[in-house]
Every structure is written in structure tokens, then in C-alpha cells.
Amino acid sequence: MTHAPSLSPTSAAPTTAAGFFRRFRSAPSEPHFAKRVQFSSPFLPYFFLAPQMAIIFTFFYWPSVQAIQSSFYLEDPFGFGSTFVGISNYTDVLKSTEYLGIARFTAVFTAVVTFFSLAIGLLLAVKADGVIRGNATYKTLLIWVYAIAPPVAGLMGMMLFDQHIGPLVKFVALFGWDMKVGLNYTDTATAMIIVSIWKQIPYNFIFFLSGLQGIPVSVREAALMDCRSGFRRFRTVILPLLAPTAFFLLIINTTYALFDTFGVIDVMVKDKAANNPITLVYKVYMDGFRGNDLGGSSAQSVILMIIVFVLTIFQFRFIERRVHYS
Amino acid sequence: MIKNITMTGLALAFSATSSFAATDITWWHGMAGRNGEVINEVAQKFNAAQTACALTPVSKGTYEEALASGIAAFRSGEQPNILQVFDAGAATIINAKGAVIPAEDLITKAGYSFDRNAFIDGVRYFYADSDGKFVGMPFNSSAPIMYINDEALKKAGVEAPKTWEEFEAIAPKLKEAGYIPLVQSQLTWQFTENFFSRNNIQFATNNNGYDSVVDTELKVTDPNLVMMFEKLKSWADQGYFAYYGAGWNDNQKMFEENKAALWIGSSGSFGGLTKTAQMPFSADFLPYWGSINGAGTSSFIGGAALFAMAGKSDAENKCVADFFQFLTSPEIQVFYHEATGYVAITKAAYEMAKKEGYYEKKPAAEVGIKQLMLPAGEWSKGYRLGFYPQIREIMEREYGRIFAGEVSVKDAFDTIEKEGNELLARFAKTAG
Numbered sequence: 001m002t003h004a005p006s007l008s009p010t011s012a013a014p015t016t017a018a019g020f021f022r023r024f025r026s027a028p029s030e031p032h033f034a035k036r037v038q039f040s041s042p043f044l045p046y047f048f049l050a051p052q053m054a055i056i057f058t059f060f061y062w063p064s065v066q067a068i069q070s071s072f073y074l075e076d077p078f079g080f081g082s083t084f085v086g087i088s089n090y091t092d093v094l095k096s097t098e099y100l101g102i103a104r105f106t107a108v109f110t111a112v113v114t115f116f117s118l119a120i121g122l123l124l125a126v127k128a129d130g131v132i133r134g135n136a137t138y139k140t141l142l143i144w145v146y147a148i149a150p151p152v153a154g155l156m157g158m159m160l161f162d163q164h165i166g167p168l169v170k171f172v173a174l175f176g177w178d179m180k181v182g183l184n185y186t187d188t189a190t191a192m193i194i195v196s197i198w199k200q201i202p203y204n205f206i207f208f209l210s211g212l213q214g215i216p217v218s219v220r221e222a223a224l225m226d227c228r229s230g231f232r233r234f235r236t237v238i239l240p241l242l243a244p245t246a247f248f249l250l251i252i253n254t255t256y257a258l259f260d261t262f263g264v265i266d267v268m269v270k271d272k273a274a275n276n277p278i279t280l281v282y283k284v285y286m287d288g289f290r291g292n293d294l295g296g297s298s299a300q301s302v303i304l305m306i307i308v309f310v311l312t313i314f315q316f317r318f319i320e321r322r323v324h325y326s
Numbered sequence: 327m328i329k330n331i332t333m334t335g336l337a338l339a340f341s342a343t344s345s346f347a348a349t350d351i352t353w354w355h356g357m358a359g360r361n362g363e364v365i366n367e368v369a370q371k372f373n374a375a376q377t378a379c380a381l382t383p384v385s386k387g388t389y390e391e392a393l394a395s396g397i398a399a400f401r402s403g404e405q406p407n408i409l410q411v412f413d414a415g416a417a418t419i420i421n422a423k424g425a426v427i428p429a430e431d432l433i434t435k436a437g438y439s440f441d442r443n444a445f446i447d448g449v450r451y452f453y454a455d456s457d458g459k460f461v462g463m464p465f466n467s468s469a470p471i472m473y474i475n476d477e478a479l480k481k482a483g484v485e486a487p488k489t490w491e492e493f494e495a496i497a498p499k500l501k502e503a504g505y506i507p508l509v510q511s512q513l514t515w516q517f518t519e520n521f522f523s524r525n526n527i528q529f530a531t532n533n534n535g536y537d538s539v540v541d542t543e544l545k546v547t548d549p550n551l552v553m554m555f556e557k558l559k560s561w562a563d564q565g566y567f568a569y570y571g572a573g574w575n576d577n578q579k580m581f582e583e584n585k586a587a588l589w590i591g592s593s594g595s596f597g598g599l600t601k602t603a604q605m606p607f608s609a610d611f612l613p614y615w616g617s618i619n620g621a622g623t624s625s626f627i628g629g630a631a632l633f634a635m636a637g638k639s640d641a642e643n644k645c646v647a648d649f650f651q652f653l654t655s656p657e658i659q660v661f662y663h664e665a666t667g668y669v670a671i672t673k674a675a676y677e678m679a680k681k682e683g684y685y686e687k688k689p690a691a692e693v694g695i696k697q698l699m700l701p702a703g704e705w706s707k708g709y710r711l712g713f714y715p716q717i718r719e720i721m722e723r724e725y726g727r728i729f730a731g732e733v734s735v736k737d738a739f740d741t742i743e744k745e746g747n748e749l750l751a752r753f754a755k756t757a758g
Contacts, residue, residue, distance in 0.1 A: 074755045078422035079401045083755050092752075098723075098745070163570060164579060182571035184730055271388070273719060274572035275726025290390045291716035292397060292418055293752065 121204025154267030157195030356392030436647030448698025462631030526703030593694025712753025
């Protein structure tokens with residue numbers, strides 16, 4: 001680790017990812033000096049940064065500080081009275097077996113969604129990269145799913161898995177699986193995971209494909225002469241060269257599974273979670289926006305911030321070390 | 327922010343068409359589709375009937391979203407004049423002393439007389455304080471009633487049940503005739519809250535929560551309620567009852583498609599059902615248990631009420647009072663009742679609809695009102711429980727587990743009572 005990336009709770013937000021992305025994009029193929037830009041005034045770079053910083057402060061730091069503050073209070077929703085309760089909002093949440101159950105589901109959900117959306121995205125990218133005839137059509141077909149908004153994907157998923165009319169439910173019934181999405185915890189979890197993975201594959205596909213196309217032809221040809229096994233070539237040559245892309249996608253996909261699947265979940269549980277699985281972020285929404293329990297919901301979002309913070313540190317310290325940028 | 331801009335835009339658009347001297351008031355609600363259109367029509371009628379005030383209704387999405395937007399707006403001093411709040415959210419807004427002006431005070435201050443007895447019994451107490459003073463103005467009110475698939479009952483050769491005992495007797499015949507004997511759409515509202523009202527059983531301590539928020543506790547481990555759910559579970563196991571999850575429509579669908587014989591829905595459902603049901607249907611009261619002493623009382627109202635938000639000028643408050651007065655006039659009540667299926671809330675409006683011969687054409691439309699006009703019991707007036715939307719979520723979760731066979735009925739209610747009481751204790755702290 002030669003340099004310490006600046007870490008803060010924002011690391012999970014797209015801000016760091018975007019910065020990361022910029023670095024990743026310019027790193028492998030372009031010569032290093034291309035990044036050195038001369039500014040005529042020392043203030044000019046800050047001037048360019050200002051709008052971005054203003055947005056981050058208004059929409060991230062300020063609400064975060066407020067969330068931390070209100071997590072120590074029990075507050076009347078209309079703002080008339082608030083009682084300082086110390087850390088009892090945290091202890092209440094962490095003692096709740098329900099909350100821990102949701103946390104466990106969130107961990108499994110995030111791991112499974114991240115793994116499969118990355119793996120399938122990579123597989124499709126490798127295959128699409130090899131296609132010679134009609135590859136534009138092939139790629140477009142794989143990419144355009146990304147244009148679907150998460151609630152719409154959730155809605156489509158819900159239709160596919162509908163307990164009365166869903167074609168996929170009818171299909172698995174042929175194998176004797178009486179799938180009951182919305183009633184059975186495991187069945188709903190399965191449907192949620194499938195829809196969330198499906199939604200994210202095209203995104204990963206785009207990045208992996210561009211990553212693959214950034215690998216110089218000369219390197220591939222050299223590898224081809226040295227080794228006949230396609231799998232081994234992929235593992236020892238292509239995959240290490242794809243590592244920066246993969247690391248970036250790992251962070252983005254973890255964030256996706258933790259936060260951006262909200263729309264999918266909301267539509268699939270039809271606004272009534274009941275005994276269906278939900279993730280931590282959905283629980284924040286349920287308690288805060290529907291239950292009007294601001295203190296408890298704030299405590300939960302602070303816990304989420306800490307989880308993301310720890311995850312990001314972990315990823316940068318232990319995984320990024322193995323990534324070579326040039 | 328975007329919502330605010332749209333709202334201002336809408337407000338401008340509306341005020342441009344009305345007189346410029348008029349006082350503008352806004353009304354945030356949580357109704358969509360046809361019900362949302364009817365609200366616009368009511369507002370247009372009000373704006374056409376007088377020139378002093380111009381009312382702008384704004385849809386904020388669902389009930390929960392309307393309440394959340396109202397709260398957020400209040401905290402930043404941008405609250406609307408009128409906010410629609412649903413039954414389960416009533417405790418949240420009523421216990422926030424100073425957030426609203428009680429409807430009764432508002433109306434009498436504007437120089438109108440207010441007669442509590444003009445309202446039908448079932449709607450009088452739910453949004454009132456423990457002294458009976460109206461805090462919210464009942465608006466769209468509904469009752470959980472039983473819809474009957476006439477074709478199914480004829481085929482099975484049975485009569486519609488009045489009590490759950492009668493249902494148990496006919497269920498095997500309905501099943502034999504090829505129907506699911508019973509479906510419902512909301513176990514919390516229909517089989518929990520209104521189990522307590524219809525069977526006249528205490529729901530929570532402190533007079534169902536009306537007297538105080540401190541130390542209010544649920545009484546959901548009541549043996550009768552446990553019995554009701556043990557029956558439901560055993561009916562489900564025997565094929566007399568089917569549960570399709572917490573979503574309203576997944577359950578209603580089976581009735582619409584002529585697959586179920588009886589469906590517990592809302593009195594407000596019949597308008598839509600007329601269009602979607604594939605067979606002739608009728609309606610009757612939500613059944614009760616004949617074995618429970620004193621059962622058969624009126625149900626709680628479902629739906630929502632309108633609250634006059636505090637912190638507005640006298641001129642605007644006068645307009646809100648004018649509107650509430652306008653809204654309770656028999657003509658408007660009958661219009662709203664017939665356009666939406668929600669019950670008329672005043673006795674005069676009910677008489678007027680009856681005189682028009684409306685119920686001869688649509689007998690199902692009368693069932694809800696009649697059920698709300700049944701003699702009230704000690705425990706059928708209402709409940710006032712904080713964080714109740716979350717308590718409902720706990721119930722939905724545990725009920726799902728009961729029907730998935732993951733927990734016993736007794737354990738489920740123990741969990742609901744424990745977690746529910748924790749929430750009530752938390753709520754008491756926020757209000758303190």
C-alpha cells in the first residue's frame with residue numbers, strides 16, 4: 001500500500017467510486033504524464049471542485065451529522081418534544097432478534113448478489129468479447145437491460161414470480177416446487193435475489209467488456225503462443241489485467257446490493273413486508289418514513305454507515321493490495 | 327424540493343383560474359386513481375360554491391407518504407392547511423399537541439354550530455379525544471364487511487353466515503361445491519382491530535389508549551383473539567380458508583375470479599368489485615362469534631380523517647372551517663358516498679341517500695353504514711395507539727409466519743404483544 005486513499009463514510013457513496021473510476025480509466029493504457037495538468041491560477045482547481053463539494057456537503061455530510069445527532073434522541077415526529085436517551089436507540093436495535101435476522105439476511109443477500117452479478121457479467125463479457133460476427137447486436141442485447149429502472153425491474157420480477165399468474169412460478173411447478181413469493185420467506189428471498197442479480201448484470205458486463213477490450217492484442221497473442229489452455233490463459237493473464245475493473249465493480253456491486261436494491265424490494269413485497277425478507281436499508285425506511293420513529297431509524301442508518309465504512313476500509317486494505325494498475 | 331416546485335406550480339395554476347382576492351388553502355391527501363379524482367371534484371365544487379376561498383388538493387401518494395410529507399413539511403414550517411391522516415396514523419398526529427387545531431374548535435370559532443350527534447355513531451369517537459371532542463374531521467370512512475359470492479352459495483345450497491359458528495357449519499359444503507370458502511384482505515384491520523370491535527373486547531389498556539399514552543399496553547394475547555387465529559389456521563389447513571399474503575389484491579383476486587365464496591373486504595370495495603367480479607355478489611356484516619358474550623357490536627371505522635394543521639392565519643383557518651362545513655353537508659356527503667363507496671358520515675346524508683332510492687339499486691352500499699350504526703359497545707369506539715403503523719407491521723410479519731407454519735398462534739401473539747408494548751413505551755417517551 002503506497003498511498004492511503006482518503007477514507008470517510010462517503011467512501012461507499014458514488015463520490016469515491018467516481019474518483020476511483022477516473023483513475024482506473026486513465027491508468028492502464030495512457031502514459032502517466034498525461035494526468036499532469038497545469039493550471040494558471042492555484043485557485044482554479046478548487047473553483048472546479050466547488051460545485052461537487054457543495055453537493056456532497058449539502059446532501060451527504062449535513063444529513064449524516066443530523067442523523068448521528070437524532071440517533072441519540074427519541075423525538076416526537078412533529079418536532080415538539082425530544083428526549084435525550086443516550087445510546088438506548090442503538091441498544092434497542094442491536095438487542096432485537098428481528099433486526100439481527102434482517103442483518104443476517106442482508107449479509108447473505110449482498111454476498112450472493114455481488115458474487116453472481118459479477119460472475120455472470122464477467123462470463124458474458126468474455127463470451128461477447130470472443131464473438132466476431134454480429135457482435136454489436138449481441139452486445140446491445142446484453143447492455144440494454146441496464147436502462148431499466150430498479151422499480152420497473154422489480155415490477156417485472158414481481159409479474160414473473162406472481163403467485164397467481166407468474167410464468168416462472170408455473171415453470172418451477174413442473175419440477176414440483178410450489179413457489180409462493182410473498183408468503184414463503186425462502187421463496188421470496190430467491191425471487192428477490194434473482195431479480196437483483198438480473199438487474200445488475202448488464203452494468204458489470206459493460207465494464208468487463210471495456211476492460212477486456214483495453215487489453216492489448218500483443219499481450220493476448222503472446223499468451224496464446226505460450227499456453228494452449230484457454231482457461232489457464234484467462235486465469236493467469238486476462239484476469240490479473242482485469243483486476244482494477246473487478247475491484248471497482250466489487251465496491252460498486254456491494255453498494256448496489258446494500259442500497260440500490262431498495263426499489264426492487266419495495267415492489268416485490270408490495271409495500272407490506274410482513275414475514276418476507278428485507279434488507280437493512282428497507283428497515284430504515286419502514287421505521288423512519290412509515291413508522292415515524294426518527295430516533296430509532298437514525299440509529300439504524302448510523303449503523304449502516306459504520307458497516308459501509310468498515311467494508312470499504314477492508315476492501316481497500318486487503319483487496320486493493322493485490323490489484324495492479326499498470 | 328421537486329415536490330415543492332410542482333406544488334407551487336399547481337397552486338399557481340389553480341389560483342390563476344379563481345378569483346385573485348380569494349384566500350388560498352391547500353389540502354394534502356393520500357388518495358390515487360379514481361378516489362383522487364373525486365377529491366379534485368369535491369374541491370372544484372367547493373371553489374365553485376363560494377368566492378372567498380380557493381382550495382387546492384395535492385396528492386402525496388399513499389396514506390403513509392401523505393403523513394410523512396405532512397410531518398416533514400410541518401417541521402420546516404411549510405405545512406398544508408389540511409392533511410389527510412389514515413386510521414392507524416391517528417395517534418401520531420393527535421398526540422402531537424400543537425400540530426393540529428381540533429376540528430370542533432376550528433368550526434365553532436368560525437361561527438358555526440357543531441353537533442356531534444349529527445354524525446353516525448361509528449364515526450363519532452375514532453378521531454375524537456377522550457372527552458368526545460372531534461380532533462380530526464372524519465372524511466373517507468369505511469368498514470370491513472363480508473362480500474358474498476351468490477353463485478357459490480346457491481350451488482352449495484347454503485345461506486350466508488352471520489357468525490363464525492355458522493361459517494364453520496357451511497364451510498365443508500362450500501368446499502365440496504368447488505370453492506375456497508373464505509378469503510380476506512387485511513388480517514390486521516379485519517381480524518384483529520375489528521375482531522375487538524365486533525366482539526366488544528378490550529384491545530389495549532388505558533381505555534384502548536384514549537386516556538393516556540403512558541403505560542398503554544396491548545391485550546392481543548386475549549384468549550378469544552388467539553382462538554380466532556387458531557380457527558383461521560385450522561380452517562386454512564382443512565381448505566376452508568386461504569391466505570395469499572399481506573397484499574390486499576392478491577387475496578381479493580380469488581373472489582373476483584369466482585374461486586372464493588366469501589371475501590372480507592372494505593365497504594369501499596364494492597364500486598371496483600362491480601366492475602371486476604365475474605359473478606353476481608351481495609354483502610353482509612363482518613361475522614362475529616356467537617359464543618362471545620355481548621358480541622355483534624359496531625365496527626371501528628377504517629379510512630382517514632382530515633386534520634387542520636396549526637400555524638396558519640385566521641383567514642385561512644376560517645376557509646378550512648368553511649370547507650369542513652361544506653364537506654359535511656348532506657349533498658356533498660351523498661355525492662362522495664356514491665362516487666367512491668366510502669360511507670356517508672352524517673345521519674342526514676344517510677337519510678338523503680336512502681330517500682333517493684340509492685340502496686335499492688345498490689344494496690351492498692348500505693351494509694357498511696348499517697354496520698357502523700349497530701349499537702356501540704364499550705370497546706367498539708376506537709383505539710389510540712402510538713407507532714401503530716409499525717405495530718401493524720409486526721402483526722403482518724407474525725401472521726405470515728403463522729400461515730407458513732413457522733410459529734404457533736400463541737407464540738405469535740406473545741411476540742406481537744411484547745414487541746408492540748416496547749413500541750408503545752417508546753412512543754410514550756417521544757410524546758413526553
